[in-house]
Amino acid sequence: MAQLVIGLDVGGTKVTGALATAEGEVKRLIRERTDPEEGAEGGFRKLCRIVEDLKETAASLGSQVGVVGVGFGGPVHFETGTVYLSHHVPGWEDFPLRERLGSETELAVVVDNDANAGTLGEWRFGAGRGVEDLLYINIGTGIGGGLISGGRLVRGWRNLAGEIGHMTVRPEGPLCTCGRTGCLEALSSGSAIGKTGSERLGRPVSSEEVFALALQGDPIARSVLEEATDALAFAIGAAANLFNPKRVILGGGVSEAPEELLVRPVRERLPLYVLPQSLEGLEVVRAQLGYDAGVMGAVALGLEEGKLL
Amino acid sequence: MAQLVIGLDVGGTKVTGALATAEGEVKRLIRERTDPEEGAEGGFRKLCRIVEDLKETAASLGSQVGVVGVGFGGPVHFETGTVYLSHHVPGWEDFPLRERLGSETELAVVVDNDANAGTLGEWRFGAGRGVEDLLYINIGTGIGGGLISGGRLVRGWRNLAGEIGHMTVRPEGPLCTCGRTGCLEALSSGSAIGKTGSERLGRPVSSEEVFALALQGDPIARSVLEEATDALAFAIGAAANLFNPKRVILGGGVSEAPEELLVRPVRERLPLYVLPQSLEGLEVVRAQLGYDAGVMGAVALGLEEGKLL
Known part of the structure; x- marks a missing residue:
């Protein structure tokens, strides 16, 4: 059964999720606006729903999801996947994003800041x-x-x-x-x-x-x-x-x-x-990678670091 | 039989060789002045003699030499161990130091510039x-x-x-x-x-x-x-x-x-x-590491990179 990857780009005004192959071919992309007033919990719920949605797509394609890579708009403690803070939305301080998204979705999760994810994206799929x-x-x-x-x-x-x-x-x-x-x-x-x-x-x-x-x-x-x-x-x-x-x-x-x-x-x-x-x-x-650099970076992050999990 | 390492620090006015353990204990150190007028070939002969000398010391201690690390005072092509040039002595341009020292001494040789060697030295044995x-x-x-x-x-x-x-x-x-x-x-x-x-x-x-x-x-x-x-x-x-x-x-x-x-x-x-x-x-x-930083860096280089050979 072919393995697919989910990438999530968590920015200040929108979250983007992509279901992709290891070669960076996007099977499905979901983009949703976020409202800072939802806070971290509201944003987190949105992420969970997007992941569940993409998981179902993977199943319908006869594939399964190997790992979720998350590029987050703010500094992250990489080893634990805990957010230090969001540059955009209050309430994310010390949020254990990797642990919570992992237990909620029953998938392996890697979290990093969006600059690192973007770097990995251009390296794997873009100009690098x-x-x-x-x-x-x-x-x-x-x-x-x-x-x-x-x-x-x-x-x-x-x-x-x-x-x-x-x-x-x-x-x-x-x-x-x-x-x-x-x-x-x-x-x-x-x-x-x-x-x-x-x-x-x-x-x-x-x-x-x-x-x-x-x-x-x-x-x-x-x-x-x-x-x-x-x-x-x-x-x-x-x-x-x-x-x-x-x-x-x-x-x-x-x-x-x-x-x-x-x-x-x-x-x-x-x-x-x-x-x-x-x-x-x-x-x-x-x-x-242009407009989709963020989410393709998250896909690359999942592929690059997923092997460590 | 215990394995020892030889470090060589090749500077502008002197060369230093050390026979050391993996823990950085120096069994014997040789320092010789060099004369830029000897050129690259003269300097190279001096290096060979120092290595032979330290090899004999190792044998007399019932040990053998696993690798020679060379910290060179100028840029080096790391993979091939070829010197680009010496900052101090003419004639070293494109000198295949790793290859020639290896075939002359029948030992595994790693060559790098002295700044990289110094960094490895402080990391392994010093303040790092x-x-x-x-x-x-x-x-x-x-x-x-x-x-x-x-x-x-x-x-x-x-x-x-x-x-x-x-x-x-x-x-x-x-x-x-x-x-x-x-x-x-x-x-x-x-x-x-x-x-x-x-x-x-x-x-x-x-x-x-x-x-x-x-x-x-x-x-x-x-x-x-x-x-x-x-x-x-x-x-x-x-x-x-x-x-x-x-x-x-x-x-x-x-x-x-x-x-x-x-x-x-x-x-x-x-x-x-x-x-x-x-x-x-x-x-x-x-x-x-003070005065011996150069040669201890060469020892660390041999230990760090010798495993790649």
């Missing part, structure tokens, strides 16, 4: 296939990331690795959501680009508008993006000197900007920040 | 014992380093990982030996501290003198060290956000400076550059 050493950066409202080194996800001693968004780039730079100053996230995230653009243009603009204006040749928008891409190159350079990755993958909404405004300027600035020998052969590419 | 995630920084004339993540050395795709010395800290900072500007090495190495101290004091001083003057309260020397330790904290912070180590180990000559002038100020500046959750429980300590 076949590479043993890579850096994944998700540039959206905030900036998250993950590292694969020697064919393994880098976790760190408390599963907090990959926080490239909070690498200091300019100590005297703008205030970050984390309370410190000059973090990459405060310089190059979608919200940072929108904020700096708004200040300099003298009217409220989104990051999408800054990209659009820059495409039309607006000098202020261009200078905003030059600073944002320079900060990205700085942070990627630091990581490249430390880890010597073969490939850097840029994902998230901002990475969908035109190549000439994001990926190309990052590549052009990298020689300032990386040793020549570590720069040699280093590829900077866009992520491939 | 029992820790699965650590960052090692060697601060001497230059700055090198290495990373252990999840109980494995981080190599990167071309075995060039760990180059924290060339992380950009201040893009507008002083010129580095690598040709770029503002690298950690150009701000916090022994030679950088000596150079900045000399400029500001208006007379030639070594880094040791800068530390001595700072201990006596000299305000110029203190400001030189404040900048150097701030740059170190910046680079450590970047690495800590990226890979969430449990411990940071400072080795090399400069790390022997008084705690209040180096380790303590680094610790005090870290909160500026690391996320609070990644800072929690992060230890910054001095290396323990």
